[in-house]
Amino acid sequence: MKLTFAIQGGDFIHAGHPSSEVKKVLKQLNIDNKIIKNVVIALYEAEVNVVAHAYSGTVNVEIDENKITILVTDEGPGIPDIDLAMKPGYSTASKSVQEMGFGAGMGLPNIKKNTDEMWLETEVGKGTKVKMLNYFS
Amino acid sequence: MTEQTQYHALKVDAIKCIGCTHCMKSCPTEAIRVIKGLAVIDHESCVDCGQCHRVCPTNAFYVEQDDLAKIRGFKYRVILFPSIMIGQFPEKYSENQIYEGLMKIGFTHVYEVEQPLQLLIDSVKEYCANPVNTKPAISAYCPAIIRLIQSRYPSLTENIILRKAPYDLAAHFAIERFMLEGAQRDEIGLFYATPCIAKIASVKSPGGERESIVDGIINMNHLYNEVMKVISEDEAEDHSIQRQNLSSEGVLWSLTRGESRNFGSRSMAIDGIHNVVRFLERLENDQVKGIDFLELRACDQSCAGGILLTGNRFMNVERLERRARRYPLAKDIPFSNIKVDVEKLKQKLIIDSIHPKPVFIFGKDRIKAMEKIDRAQRIVCFLPGIDCGACGAPNCHALADDMVNNKAKMSDCIFLQQMWEDEGRITPNKAFLNVQKKWGTNRFKADCNKKGRRNEGF
Known part of the structure; x- marks a missing residue:
């Protein structure tokens, strides 16, 4: 089954909607609570990344019997140095974003920690694609 | 995990219910549907919060309770109630007059449940200090919240503090006290006056949750009525010995922040079931x-806003807050007042486990x-999305879920029906009969005596 959501850059108020909806579905599918938690945390981080850095984005979720694959695509500045971005604590978030309690530099590291597989594709000046995969068992 | 049907205290009176959808719309777990013009509760999803009872304009929800006459069979007839009970009486009646009123209707002993509270405070502090236990620790005080977590947020079940509520504390305390005086267990009749429907359900649930320690449960507003019939304006005897273990914290316990002010370095208190859900x-x-x-x-203003309480919740709070100032702090009440075996009592406060009970619709x-x-999800695309409730489900998503579960039909949606009529796919007569079947013939009658008539808005 598939789910699609749109994310608006800069809209911190509504960040978290896709992850809540995905959680609702996973709960109804009798998925282990710990796995649901991992998926929700990873997706929420990815959402906040789009909200904090990009102009707009989409979340495409695909769920089958054994796994959930989430593709978050954004139109934004892209990531100049992926290795640096993956480093815990490294952040390029603006001061105003950090004042709102975001941008602690844990986004990508947290996604990696909470997924079974993760791919990152980015083009500076164009945008970023994050693909996350979690198995149900 | 064994599947057991939970006991539910709420029932719908088919004569009073007019299927107005107020309850269905306010239910936090979408447990109500209107079927053939009557509200029907799905017992798997219901958490006994009583929201439906609160919003019903025709008082069609009622609560089963034990008969007050049941107390006659016991030598020691004990009424247990949370301190909030005192808050609902008119200002002019003193605590002693209220106690005397309770004794006039047949009780021999009156016990407010929040005593000896220091034991519970210590026990919860101990629990929270143990690093093994999941943070944030969630109080097990409100039975509707426990059910909500078990069914809707099963992963948070492990956060619930495995310590009982004052109700159990006082019940065990009372038993120990009377046994000490030489009473036999079967001579002691414990009756609990509850402000809350969920408490009735949790006390009466078969197996799993707990063995019922009380012999009967009485609705607080019923008890209020009975006391008001016999209460005297005269100076009453001093009954303060019966509340010698009652503390300031105890009086406030059932109010919002009553617990949270005592625990944790960062604690929060949230009241109102919809706030809790969010x-x-x-x-x-x-x-x-x-x-x-x-x-x-679950209730706004916590137990002061309990479904079975009389009077205004804010006035109840005010009276209790003033009352609390007259009582000592729990830590200043000497343990020697307790008289019974403190360690044994503390053991009784421990809950073995609370299991998740997820609902898979x-x-x-x-x-x-x-x-x-x-x-x-595909069906939802065809529904109007205004959540009007005319189909008998609380919103379009719930209707779509019901449809795929074979509990509803496409024609239940009046918008789809209208469209089909326009397209000539069904006759106007058939469409009318569909709606009539859903809501009953009475909904179409001109009747100046029906609820919601002129000058009688909900």
């Missing part, structure tokens, strides 16, 4: 950081559930 959603998403203690209560088969969710 908060638990965040907590489950791991968006709440650094909080160590959570007090969650599409069944447990993952592939089938996925197909159903997929279909429901």
Whole structure:
């Protein structure tokens, strides 16, 4: 089954909607609570990344019997140095974003920690694609 | 995990219910549907919060309770009640007059449950200090919240503090005290006056949750009525010996922040079931950081806003807050007042375990559930999205879910019906009969005596 959501850059108020909806579905599918938690945390981080850095984005979720694959695509500045971005604590978030309690530099590291597989594709000046995969068992 | 039907205290009176959808719309777990013009509660989803009872304009929800006459069979007839009971009486009646009123209607002993509270405070503090226990620790005080967590937020079940509520504390305390005086257990009749429907359900649930320690449960507003019939304006005897273990914290315990002010370095108190639902959603998403203690209560203003309480909740709060100032702090009440074996009593406060009881509305088969969710999502596209409730479901999503579960039909949606009529796919007569079948013939009658008539808005 598939789910699609749109994310608006800069809209911190509504960040978290896709992850809540995905959680609702996973709960109804009798998925282990710990796995649901991992998926929700990873997706929420990815959402906040789009909200904090990009102009707009989409979340495409695909769920089958054994796994959930989430593709978050954004139109934004892209990531100049992926290795640096993956480093815990490294952040390029603006001061105003950090004042709102975001941008602690844990986004990508947290996604990696909470997924079974993760791919990152980015083009500076164009945008970023994050693909996350979690198995149900 | 064994599947057991839970006991539910709420029932719908088919004569009073007019199927007005108020309850269905306010139910936090979408447990109500209107079927053939009557509200029907789905017992698997219901958490006994009593929201439906609160919003019903025709008082069609009623609560089963034990007969007060049941107390006659016991030598020691004990009425246990949370301190909130005192708050609902008119200002002019003193605590002693109220106690005397309770004794006039047949009780021999009056016990406010929040005593000896220091034992419970210590026990909860001990629990929270143990690093093994999941943070934030959630109080097990409100039975509707426990059920909500078990069914809707099963992953948070492990956060619930495995310590009982004052109700159990006082019940065990009373038993120990009377046994000490030489009473036999079967001579002691314990009756609990409850402000809350969920408490009735949790006391009466078969197996799993707990063995009922009380012999009967009485609605607080019923008890209020009985006392008001016999209460005297005269100076009453001094009954303060019966509340010698009652503390300032005890008087405030059932109010909002009553617990949270005692625990944790960062604690929160949330009241109102819809507020709690929104908060638990965040907590489950791991968006709440650094909080160590959570007090969650289903009713607005906590027990002062209990369904079975008389009077205005804010006035109840005010009276109790003033009352609390006259009582000592729990830690200043000497343990020697307790007289019974403190360690034994403390043991009784421990809950062995609380299990998750998730509700799977599409069944447990993952592939089938996925197909159903997929279909429901497609159905939603055809529904108007205004959540009017005319189909008998609380919103369009719930109707779509009901449809894929074969509990509703496409023609239940009046918008779709209108469209089909326009397209000539069904006759106007058939469409009318569909709606009539759903809501009964009475909904179409001109009747100046029906609820919601002129000058009698809901």
